[in-house]
Amino acid sequence: MIKDITIGQYFPGNSFVHELDARIKILISFLFIITLFFIDSFVPYLFVLGFILLVVKVSDVPIKFIVKGLKPLMYIIVFTFFINVFLTPGTVLFQFGFLKVTEEGLYQAIFMALRLVFLVAGTSILTLTTSPISLTDGIEKLLSPFRKIGVPAHELAMMMTIALRFIPTLLEETDKIMKAQMARGADFESGNIINRGKALVPLLVPLFINAFRRAEELAIAMEARCYRGGDNRTRLNELKIDKKDIVTLVLVIGFFGIIIAMRYI
Amino acid sequence: MENMISINNLDFSYNEEDKGVKVIDNLNISVKKGEFLVILGHNGSGKSTLAKLINGLLTPTSGDILVENMNTKNPEEIWNIREKAGMVFQNPDNQLVATIVEEDVAFGPENLGVPSEEIRKRVDKALELVEMSKYKKHAPHLLSGGQKQRIAIAGILAMEPDCIIFDEPTAMLDPTGRNEVMKTIETLNKKEEKTIVLITHFMDEAVKADRVIVMEKGRIVLEGTPREVFSQVDTIKSLGLDVPQVTELAHELIKEGYDIRPDILTIEELVDAI
Amino acid sequence: MNIKLEKLSYIYNPETPFEKKALDEIDIEIDKNEFIGVIGHTGSGKSTFVQHLNGLIKPTSGKLTIDGKDITDKETKLTEVRQKVGLVFQYPEYQLFEETIYKDIAFGPENLKLDKDEVHRRVKKSMGLVGLDFEKMKDRSPFELSGGQKRRVAIAGVLAMEPKVLVLDEPTAGLDPSGRDEILEQIDRLYKEGNITIILVSHSMEDVAKLAGRVVVFSGGKIMFDGETREAFKHSKKLEELNLGVPQITKFMQKLKEKNIPVRDDVLTVEEAKIEVLKYLRGKAND
Numbered sequence: 001m002i003k004d005i006t007i008g009q010y011f012p013g014n015s016f017v018h019e020l021d022a023r024i025k026i027l028i029s030f031l032f033i034i035t036l037f038f039i040d041s042f043v044p045y046l047f048v049l050g051f052i053l054l055v056v057k058v059s060d061v062p063i064k065f066i067v068k069g070l071k072p073l074m075y076i077i078v079f080t081f082f083i084n085v086f087l088t089p090g091t092v093l094f095q096f097g098f099l100k101v102t103e104e105g106l107y108q109a110i111f112m113a114l115r116l117v118f119l120v121a122g123t124s125i126l127t128l129t130t131s132p133i134s135l136t137d138g139i140e141k142l143l144s145p146f147r148k149i150g151v152p153a154h155e156l157a158m159m160m161t162i163a164l165r166f167i168p169t170l171l172e173e174t175d176k177i178m179k180a181q182m183a184r185g186a187d188f189e190s191g192n193i194i195n196r197g198k199a200l201v202p203l204l205v206p207l208f209i210n211a212f213r214r215a216e217e218l219a220i221a222m223e224a225r226c227y228r229g230g231d232n233r234t235r236l237n238e239l240k241i242d243k244k245d246i247v248t249l250v251l252v253i254g255f256f257g258i259i260i261a262m263r264y265i
Numbered sequence: 266m267e268n269m270i271s272i273n274n275l276d277f278s279y280n281e282e283d284k285g286v287k288v289i290d291n292l293n294i295s296v297k298k299g300e301f302l303v304i305l306g307h308n309g310s311g312k313s314t315l316a317k318l319i320n321g322l323l324t325p326t327s328g329d330i331l332v333e334n335m336n337t338k339n340p341e342e343i344w345n346i347r348e349k350a351g352m353v354f355q356n357p358d359n360q361l362v363a364t365i366v367e368e369d370v371a372f373g374p375e376n377l378g379v380p381s382e383e384i385r386k387r388v389d390k391a392l393e394l395v396e397m398s399k400y401k402k403h404a405p406h407l408l409s410g411g412q413k414q415r416i417a418i419a420g421i422l423a424m425e426p427d428c429i430i431f432d433e434p435t436a437m438l439d440p441t442g443r444n445e446v447m448k449t450i451e452t453l454n455k456k457e458e459k460t461i462v463l464i465t466h467f468m469d470e471a472v473k474a475d476r477v478i479v480m481e482k483g484r485i486v487l488e489g490t491p492r493e494v495f496s497q498v499d500t501i502k503s504l505g506l507d508v509p510q511v512t513e514l515a516h517e518l519i520k521e522g523y524d525i526r527p528d529i530l531t532i533e534e535l536v537d538a539i
Numbered sequence: 540m541n542i543k544l545e546k547l548s549y550i551y552n553p554e555t556p557f558e559k560k561a562l563d564e565i566d567i568e569i570d571k572n573e574f575i576g577v578i579g580h581t582g583s584g585k586s587t588f589v590q591h592l593n594g595l596i597k598p599t600s601g602k603l604t605i606d607g608k609d610i611t612d613k614e615t616k617l618t619e620v621r622q623k624v625g626l627v628f629q630y631p632e633y634q635l636f637e638e639t640i641y642k643d644i645a646f647g648p649e650n651l652k653l654d655k656d657e658v659h660r661r662v663k664k665s666m667g668l669v670g671l672d673f674e675k676m677k678d679r680s681p682f683e684l685s686g687g688q689k690r691r692v693a694i695a696g697v698l699a700m701e702p703k704v705l706v707l708d709e710p711t712a713g714l715d716p717s718g719r720d721e722i723l724e725q726i727d728r729l730y731k732e733g734n735i736t737i738i739l740v741s742h743s744m745e746d747v748a749k750l751a752g753r754v755v756v757f758s759g760g761k762i763m764f765d766g767e768t769r770e771a772f773k774h775s776k777k778l779e780e781l782n783l784g785v786p787q788i789t790k791f792m793q794k795l796k797e798k799n800i801p802v803r804d805d806v807l808t809v810e811e812a813k814i815e816v817l818k819y820l821r822g823k824a825n826d
Contacts, residue, residue, distance in 0.1 A: 012402065131364075131365065132364045132365075133363060133364065133365060133368045161362065161363060161364065162362060164364050165361065165362060165363060165364045165405070165406075168404075168406040169358055169406055172406075173633075176628065177633070177634050179590065179595050179628070180626075180628045180631065180634040181634060181646075182595060182621065183593060183595065183621055183625065183626040183628070183697065184621075184646055184647035184650060184696060184697060184700060185618055185621055185622065185646075185647050185650030185651055185700065186646075186650055187618070187650070201636065202634075202636045202646065205636035206633055206634050206635065206636050209633075209636075209682070210633055214356075214358070214359045217354065217356060217359035217360070218359050218360065218362070220317075220322055220354070221352075221354055221359065221360035221362075222362060222372075223322060223347075224320050224322060224347055224351070224352040224354075225347070225351075225362075225372055225373040225376060225420060225421070225424065226344050226347050226348060226373060226376040226377055226424065227372070227376045228344070228376065232378045233375050233376060233378065234374075234375050234378050234379055234380060234381060234384065235371075235375055235381060235384075236367065236368060236371035236375065236381060236384045236385060236388060237381070238381050307715040307716065307717055307718075308685070308686060308687070308714075308715045308718065309685070409581060409582075410581070436713050437712065437713055439580065439581045439742050440742050440782075440783075440784075441580060441581070441782060442581075466715040466716060468716075505715065505716055505717030506715075506716050506717075507716045509787060510745070510786065510787040510788040510791070510809050510812075511787060511788065511791050513809050514788065514791070514809050514812050514813060514816070517809065517813045518813070518816065518817070518820075521817060523820060532787065532790055532791045532794055533794075535791060536791065536794050536795060536798065539795065539800070539816065539819075539820070
C-alpha cells in the first residue's frame, strides 16, 4: 500500500557517524559526489567501495537498509545499463538482430551502473544517520553565508522540515480518499492513460483542497507559537563542530584527493 | 483577584463593509487568574472567533481585549501576549511542525530566542507534565490523536504561558483521547495553576469548570457555575446543546411534580435524590 | 442481502517488523434489514472490519461471502459488491471534489454507467433523504456549505449508489450536538423507510443505544460481544473493562437497581428511564 513508502528515512543511533556534525556530513556527501564523477577507471572504485563499507560498518546501519534504498532506483540503474550496453559504438562482441553489444558498451554500462549504485548508497548513508532536523539545520547553516545574495536559507530549511513532517500525513490521506472514491465506484486501476488521468481528478482535487486547509491551519498555529521567521531563533540542539569533526573532514578530503589524483597518474 | 483577560465591549465582524453581521456582539468577559472557564456554544456561535481574538490572531472591530493588561491591538505587545496566553487548536495534525516530538515541543521557545540549555529544561518538563516523556524521540504521525494533542499542549507549555486557550481540543478525538486531554487540562489548572479558557461543545467537559459561559450569535446567553447553567435544561436544549442525561431526567421528573434538586450533574446525585 | 465472515483474519504489513494483526479469526453474519452498532476503540479492528465489507481490503485468511458469493473469488466483480455495500468514511466531507453538489452526488451513479434520467432520479432522491432541498442546493458549490451540510452531501453521494447495506464510520465525529442529532435522525428515518441494512460504527454509546437493535463490540481484533443492544449494555462492568462504558442513563438505572430499587436495568434512553422511574415513584407514593 501507498503508506509503506518511506522517504528520507532516518535510522536512529549514536555511532561515530551519527554523532558527526550535520554540516560536515553534508559537505562530505557533496565531495563524495564530485569525487565519483572524477573517477574514470575501476581501480578507484575499489577505494570507493571500501570507503562506503567502512562508513556503513562504523555507522551500525544494517546493510539491508542501504540495499532497500537502492530498490526504488533499480529501474533507472537497469535502464542506464541497457542504454549504455546497446548504444555505445565500438568493437562488437555479439549481436541480437539490430542490437549490438560492444566491448566498450559493456565496460561503459558496468561503469555507469556502479557509479549510480555508489552515488545512491553513499548519499543514503547521510539521510540514514542524520535526523531530518539536523539535516535541515545543517543546510540552513551551510547556506546562511549566501543569505546576503538573497538565498532564503532559513525559509528553505523550514519548508523542508514541514514537508518531511507532512509527507506521511498526506500519504495516509491519499490512501483514505482513494478508498472513499473506490467505494463510490471509482476505478483507478484500469483503462488507458487518458482515462486513468481523468480518474485522478476525484483524488487530486480533495487532496489539494485539504492540503491548503492544513497549510492555513498550520500557519495560524505557528503564528500562535510566536513564529516570526528565522531571526533571533535559538535551537534545542545547536550544531557544534568539534575536533573530531575537523579531523574527519581533513582525512576524508585527503582520501578523496588520492582517488581523484589516480585519474591523472 | 487580578484579571488574566479582560474583554470590554468587544465587537467583531469578518468583513469591513458588512458590519451588520457581527460574529461577536458587544461582549464583556473577565477571566480571573487561575480560573477554569468553559465557553460553550454550537458551531457558528462565535466561540472560535473569540479564541483567535484573545490570542491576537484577529483584531477587534471595536472594543478591547487585554491580556495581563496588554492590549491585543498593540502590535508591539502581540508576541508577549502570545507568550503569556498560549493556544491549542482542534486538529492535532495541523499544529505540529517538526518530525520529532521533542523538536516540536521546542518550536515555541526557539521562536522566543530562549537559550538551548533552558529550552532543554522546558521541553523535558513540559513533556513530563503531559506524561509523554517516553515518546520524546518518536515521530508525531505514529502517535494516537490524544497523544498528538498532548504534544501540542506540551509545545504551548514550553513557552511558559500563564493562560492557555483551548479551541475545541477534543472535537476530533475518540473517547480515550478525550479523557487523556481533559485529564491533562485539569492537571494544568489545579497543579500548575494555569488559567484555562476551554472552548467546546461537549457539555460533559464543562462539568469540572469553575464557570461556564454559553454563547449564541456572539453574545452571552447563560453564565454561571456548571450547576446554575445546566439547571436551565430547556434554554440549553433550545440552543442546540446537550445536558447530561441524568440532568435531563431530573428535569423531566421535576416537570411531573416531583421534588428534586434542579442542579443535578452526576449519577450519584440523582440516585441520592431518588 | 446476507454478509458472512468466517474465520476472517487480516494482518497489516505481514512479514515486516511493523506486522500487526488487525482482525483475528472473526465470525459474524449480517442479515438483511438489520441495524447494527459497531463499537470499539481506535485500533480495535472495527475500521478494518468495515473496509472488508465492500472489498476495499481483502482478508489475509478466512472467507467473506456476500449473498453467497466469495469476494476473494476472481469471478466476483468488486464494483458490484461496492454498489451493494455503501461505505461512508470518517469525515466524508473531505472527499468532495466537484463544482456543484449535483455533480458530486452523481459521481457514484455515473461510475455505475447508469443513464442520465436514472442518475438524475437518484441524485434528487438522495438529496431528499439527507434533507437537502434539491432545487435550491443542486447548483451550489459543496465547498461553501457548513461542515454539517457538507457531510450530508457526502452521505448523499453514497446513498445515490442505492446500496442494500450502508456502513457509516463515525458519521457524527466533530459535529456539534444539533448537527449530530440531524444526521442521526436522517439515518434513523432511512432505516425505517425499509429495505436497507445499516451498520453504524460509533464511539458514542448514547447514539448506538438510541438507534441500533444489535451491537457488536470489537477489542484487540476480536469480537467480544455480539447480540441485542439491551443485552449488551447490561454488561456494563465488562464494557468498562474494555474502556467503553455504557450510556450515562443506563448506568444510572443500574445503580438504582443495586440499591434494591425495583427498576429495569436495561434502559437505553432518557424517555424509557423516565417511565420506569415514574412507575417506581408512583408506586412508592401509593404505599
